[in-house]
Amino acid sequence: MDVSSGPGCVRSDDATDRMPTGRRVVEGRLPAAVMTRPHRGLRLSEAFLTKTTDTSSDVVVESQLGPSDAAREVAVRRVTDWLLTRQHADGHWRAALEGDTILETEYLLLLAWLDRFDRPEVAGALQRIRSLQLPDGGWPIYPGGPAEVSATVKAYLVLKLAGHSPDEPAMQRAREAIRVLGGPWAVNSFTRYYLALLGQMPYSACPAVPPEIVLLPKWSAINLHSVSAWSRTMIVPLSLMWTYKPQRQVPAERGIAELFTEGHHAAPRVRARGWEKFFRVVDVGIKWCESLGLMPLRRRAVAACEQWMLERCVDSDGLGAIFPPMVWSIIALKCLGYTDESPEVSRAWERLQRLVEHEPDGSTRLEPCHSPVWDTAITIRALCQSTRLEGAVEHAHLARAVDWLLEREIRTPGDWSEQVKAAPAAWCFEYANRFYPDVDDTAMVVLALSDYRHACRRLKIHLQPAVAERLARIAACLPRATEWLGAMQNSDGGWGAFDRDNTMELLCKVPFADHNAMIDPSSPDLAGRVLEAVGQVGLRPGHPVVDRAVAYLRQCQESNGSWFGRWGVNYLYGTWQVIEGLRSIGVEASDPLITRAIDWLESCQQADGGWGESPRSYEDPCWAGRGEVTASQTAWAVAGLAAANRSESDACRRGLAWLVREQQDDGSWHETAFTGTGFPKVFYLRYHYYPIYFPLQSLARTLSDDLADGEANFATKFREAMTLSEQETV
DSSP states (O other): OOOSOOTTOOOGGGSTTOOOSSOOEEESOOOTTSOSOTTTTOBHHHHHTOOOOOGGGOEEEOOSOOOOHHHHHHHHHHHHHHHHTTOOTTSOOOOOEEOOTHHHHHHHHHHHHHTOTTSTHHHHHHHHHHHTOOTTSOOBSSTTOOBOHHHHHHHHHHHHHTTOOTTSHHHHHHHHHHHHTTOGGGSOHHHHHHHHHTTSSOGGGSOOOOGGGGGSOTTSSSOGGGSOHHHHHHHHHHHHHHHHOOOOOOOGGGSOGGGGOTTOSSOOOOOOOHHHHHHHHHHHHHHHHHHTTOOTTHHHHHHHHHHHHHHTTTTBSSGGGSHHHHHHHHHHHHHTTOOTTSHHHHHHHHHHHTTEEEOTTSOEEEOSOOOHHHHHHHHHHHHHHHTTSTTSSOHHHHHHHHHHHHTTOBOSOOGGGGTOOSOOOBBOSSSOBTTOOBHHHHHHHHHHHHHHHHHHHHTTOTTSHHHHHHHHHHHHHHHHHHHHHHHTOOTTSOOOSSSSSBOOGGGGGSGGGTTSOSSBOOOHHHHHHHHHHHHHTTOOBTBHHHHHHHHHHHHHOOTTSOOOOSSBSSHHHHHHHHHHHHHHTTOOTTSHHHHHHHHHHHHTOBTTSOOOOOTHHHHOGGGTTOSSOOHHHHHHHHHHHHHTTOTTSHHHHHHHHHHHHHOOTTSOOOOOSOOEEEETTTEEEEETTHHHHHHHHHHHHTSOSTTHHHHHOHHHHHHHHHHHHHHHHO
């Protein structure tokens, strides 16, 4: 996708959080009593090209000079202390993981179907839902975003179930927002199933998800393993729901019949072409066969789905360990006749309850999953950088965290092994998810373990017996994890998250595919992360895995020098991670692949020194690198510059100055933006520790010490790592 400017791109003075042109930038500092960031969002290039001389509209920006080492040290010590006080006794970290209101609404819709709407957390969830309604009446899927129809319809239904009158002003605004967004028939497939569950829409209006898919052989072009891992865990329980079509009728006054008036009485005809039309014809055919009872394999398929689902609930935080299949699995188990008291339903319910979080303001928030492995690995990396400062981190904190990670290595086959023949040696995102380790977490753990080795040398403790024993475990672990990562590489040279070559694009045309994540293809950010990891253990150009990955990244670089980010928002995330990866395997900072990326990063820096990007860039690439400044995205940009030997550049120093200036007294940074990505255009995330450990990592890595030259000279660092590995082996 070309993200260069062109027809249809917004002008800078049309963008959210961008100040209209017509003002010039004056270097200096604002008085303390004056708001310090009225200029947030203005690019430097736009500011200095301004021709006006009207000083009454001058905008004052911070000095170009970066923070002193002393100021950075204070900032590093503050945030280090913040993290250390939040470490769990067993050594790990886990931050809050926040999504939009679809989590609360879907949870409440499940409770309504289970006849448990009187549970104590209902009031808090309703409070959160009401608080996030937009002035126009709808609900967004990320802060600052527009109303989204599926989120809005589900919120409206939940509020009706709770007894809100349709005549209330907030409900009237919600109905108008739904009308403008296309009405209730415009909702996605998941939402249709929830509406059908409570009798608000017929199951015939839902796309068919036949359980027979589990019987399709692996050699078939379309089979259960040809869809993404997360889709797989949703399809199986949803197919059981489709088979049994469970439904609880709600009183008419608690339903949403009023949404289907004013031209929305029946589903509009969908105009489809090509494969999309083909699959819609198949959908009609499946429903016709079912109506005639022509499903000879249905009993066998249901039994296979049941077995498949129960197997994947073992050694897991729930089916798939993520919210949607965990909800669907409870419904599926009930459809199969399991009682509330059965071990299967009890276990599924208990694991879903772990995702319920009670906020200080009395509201209730549902988490999409837990992120302990991810949070712990990144925190280790950041704290290892903090060891540059004497006394900032006690080794015991790092040791407990590293031991916690080592104990969670997954050494058993999972769904990935259906396509890949390699020894299992990987990590998942959650506490437990045996069947679904992923490439991103495995690469991040490899990086954390590698950074710990460097920190031990920096602290001169690597020869202590207990430390040496731990380093020996790491030395044994890293090669097998690296081998697993190499085996998971796609044919195009990149990596998906959970499977190899999960790239059948025609599956994106099935009616059920509107969650925009039916497959798991390569993405530049994952390729960059894996390159960074394998570079730490010594792989260089000339190795087949490295060469294929570099070729992939050269091919998918955008015309403006950036890279797309699948798992973080968005081009800032992808570009930073690719730069890190290329430098880690030894690509020179002067390589055009990197210099073009750095030029793009610098062009996106905003007038106050920070960086920001809105999820809107997934909808409109003209928004690449544009949006409200955030601590996490500023840290990514600074890290990218530092990796490319630009630590002393004006852009990097101004970014560091922003991080130091915006740090709060307790060591944290305030950030409410969603800078994580679940499904582009569909679901976004706020990782509450992103504005903590990423700024720490960027601030600490730029501190001057006797290893600073090693940070800039990657080849030297890698030779030291390989020497250490050999010593540990001996």
